[in-house]
Amino acid sequence: MPDIRAAEAALAFWAEAGVDTAYADAPIDRLAEGAERLKAKVQPAPRPLKPTGGAGARAAPDHAAAVAEAKVRAAAAQDLEALAAAIAAFDGCPLKFEGAKQAVFSRGEADAPLVIIGEGPGGDEDAQGAPFVGRAGQLLDRMIAAAGLTGRVFITNTVFWRPPGNRIPTPAEQAVCQPFLERAIQLVDPKMLLLVGGASAKSVLGREEGILSMRGRWFEWTGEASGLTLPALPTLHPAFLLRQPAAKKKAWQDLLMLTERLDRPVRPE
Ligand code: URA
Numbered sequence: 001m002p003d004i005r006a007a008e009a010a011l012a013f014w015a016e017a018g019v020d021t022a023y024a025d026a027p028i029d030r031l032a033e034g035a036e037r038l039k040a041k042v043q044p045a046p047r048p049l050k051p052t053g054g055a056g057a058r059a060a061p062d063h064a065a066a067v068a069e070a071k072v073r074a075a076a077a078q079d080l081e082a083l084a085a086a087i088a089a090f091d092g093c094p095l096k097f098e099g100a101k102q103a104v105f106s107r108g109e110a111d112a113p114l115v116i117i118g119e120g121p122g123g124d125e126d127a128q129g130a131p132f133v134g135r136a137g138q139l140l141d142r143m144i145a146a147a148g149l150t151g152r153v154f155i156t157n158t159v160f161w162r163p164p165g166n167r168i169p170t171p172a173e174q175a176v177c178q179p180f181l182e183r184a185i186q187l188v189d190p191k192m193l194l195l196v197g198g199a200s201a202k203s204v205l206g207r208e209e210g211i212l213s214m215r216g217r218w219f220e221w222t223g224e225a226s227g228l229t230l231p232a233l234p235t236l237h238p239a240f241l242l243r244q245p246a247a248k249k250k251a252w253q254d255l256l257m258l259t260e261r262l263d264r265p266v267r268p269e
Pocket of ligand 1: 157
């Protein structure tokens with residue numbers, strides 16, 4: 001019989017320390033693992049590598065073919081609903097088969113003047129099927145509200161399945177999802193993009209600099225397939241702000257800079 005009070009105390013201790021994300025969906029018995037390791041030393045048993053996940057085990061798809069297929073499927077989607085269905089049906093992103101429960105595409109207004117692009121879904125997003133619904137998302141919503149942007153944003157990510165253990169998505173995973181992201185931007189047709197976090201800014205802008213050097217500076221984003229160009233502003237990720245509250249000031253400056261440009265009257269030619 002497990003000691004519930006001891007377990008609760010341990011959980012409270014970790015929550016207090018800022019540990020709010022489980023490494024894996026199922027609990028890991030480290031004591032049993034140790035015993036297993038001892039046994040394995042005596043008699044090593046080969047463990048075949050196979051993908052896990054609700055959608056069934058399958059081999060990793062060929063990257064170039066997957067990108068080509070994503071482009072075709074994305075281009076065929078005539079509205080955001082069709083695009084969401086195309087993403088859910090797409091088997092070309094390896095993340096889909098690494099434990100993700102479902103595809104996580106977007107939330108917000110279909111005709112928003114601002115598209116916000118995060119890195120990738122976390123555990124809460126994976127469970128609820130919408131981006132930025134966990135603690136970081138709640139902070140993002142508060143920042144959006146404080147900037148007067150509620151009801152004026154469309155929120156999505158660089159990848160549409162949760163990376164295992166909430167790791168940062170790889171450039172290959174982002175590349176395979178990129179045609180869908182670009183099509184989403186094209187369908188929403190916003191005035192500008194807000195890129196939250198280094199993995200988002202680097203992937204969307206194709207740059208190598210760190211987020212601390214890119215944040216608060218305007219870049220020009222050009223859609224590969226559409227040729228659409230838009231101003232894009234990188235800023236700090238709300239998950240980073242939860243860990244480093246002192247950095248909120250910088251993120252706030254970025255948001256002010258963005259709203260000033262978003263609401264600037266367009267001068268007649
Ligand atoms: N972090 C992200 O980058 N995206 C989400 O959807 C949630 C957390």
